[in-house]
Amino acid sequence: MLHYWRKNGVLLLLALLFFAGLILISFSMERGMYLVFLCLLVIYSRSPKHRFVALIFFTFLGSFFLFQLTNQLLADRFDLSEEQRILCNRSLLILIIAGLYILHLFYKQKVSFFQQKPEWNHRIVLPFHSTSVFHFLLLGLIINGVIFASLIIQQEFSYLQSVVVFGLLFSIINSVFEEVIWRGIVLSSLQKRTSLFYAVTVTSIGFGLMHLSIGFSFSASLLFSFAGLAYAFIVWNTKSIYPAILFHFIINMGMVLSGWVL
Structure with missing residues (x-):
C-alpha cells in the first residue's frame, strides 16, 4: 500500500485535498476551502495526466x-x-449529481454508474469458503436486520407509525442519490482513470466524511466510511449499482425506525 502511494504522489495529494475540502465545507471554513480549490487548479494546470481527476474533485467540492x-x-x-x-437536505444531493453530470458532458466523457443487471451468481472467494454474491448479501441483510430489530422493538409503536412514510421517502431519496454519486459516477470515473484501489478508497472515505455536514461526529463518519467500502464491494462484485441501492435503502430504513435519524 505504501509503495502504491509513493508511486502515485499526485493522486495522493489530490485525495488529501478532496478530503480536506469535504471537511472544510462541512464546517463552513471558507478560507481553507478557497485554498483547497486553488491547489486543485494548480494541479490541474501542472499535471495533464491527472487533469480530469482534479476536475472531478473540484466539481464535486464546488457542487457540495x-x-x-x-x-x-x-x-x-x-x-x-x-x-x-432532512428530506430537503437529501433531495438537494441532486445538485452534486448535476454538477458531475455537466462536467462529463462538457468534456464529452461517458457518464457511467454500473446500471446493468446484477451478476448474482458471481463467486466471492473467502479465506475458507466461497459463496455467491446473492448469498453473501442475504447473510449481510440478515445480520443487519437482527441488529436493527433489537433496536426497533425498543421504540414506542406510536413512534414507528409516525415515521413510516418519512422513513420510506428518506430511504429512497438518500439511497438512490448517495449511491449514484459515490458508487456510481465518482467510483466509475476514478476507476477508469486511476485504479480500483484508489477509486474505492477515495469514494469510501469521502462518503464517510460528507456525513460531517449533517451533524455526525468524526468517529461516526469513520463507520460510514466502512459502510461505503461495503457498498463498493457490492457494486464491484455484482457489476451493478442496484443491489447497493437496495442494501442502502434497508439500512436507512432501519436507522429511521430505530431512532437514529430523527
Whole structure:
C-alpha cells in the first residue's frame, strides 16, 4: 500500500485535498476551502495526466459547497419541520449529481454508474469458503436486520407509525442519490482513470466524511466510511449499482425506525 502511494504522489495529494475540502465545507471554513480549490487548479494546470481527476474533485467540492449554501438558505427562509428539513437536505444531493453530470458532458466523457443487471451468481472467494454474491448479501441483510430489530422493538409503536412514510421517502431519496454519486459516477470515473484501489478508497472515505455536514461526529463518519467500502464491494462484485441501492435503502430504513435519524 505504501509503495502504491509513493508511486502515485499526485493522486495522493489530490485525495488529501478532496478530503480536506469535504471537511472544510462541512464546517463552513471558507478560507481553507478557497485554498483547497486553488491547489486543485494548480494541479490541474501542472499535471495533464491527472487533469480530469482534479476536475472531478473540484466539481464535486464546488457542487457540495452549493449544496450547503442552498440548505442554509432554505433553513433561514422557511420554517421547516425536522422531517421536511432532512428530506430537503437529501433531495438537494441532486445538485452534486448535476454538477458531475455537466462536467462529463462538457468534456464529452461517458457518464457511467454500473446500471446493468446484477451478476448474482458471481463467486466471492473467502479465506475458507466461497459463496455467491446473492448469498453473501442475504447473510449481510440478515445480520443487519437482527441488529436493527433489537433496536426497533425498543421504540414506542406510536413512534414507528409516525415515521413510516418519512422513513420510506428518506430511504429512497438518500439511497438512490448517495449511491449514484459515490458508487456510481465518482467510483466509475476514478476507476477508469486511476485504479480500483484508489477509486474505492477515495469514494469510501469521502462518503464517510460528507456525513460531517449533517451533524455526525468524526468517529461516526469513520463507520460510514466502512459502510461505503461495503457498498463498493457490492457494486464491484455484482457489476451493478442496484443491489447497493437496495442494501442502502434497508439500512436507512432501519436507522429511521430505530431512532437514529430523527
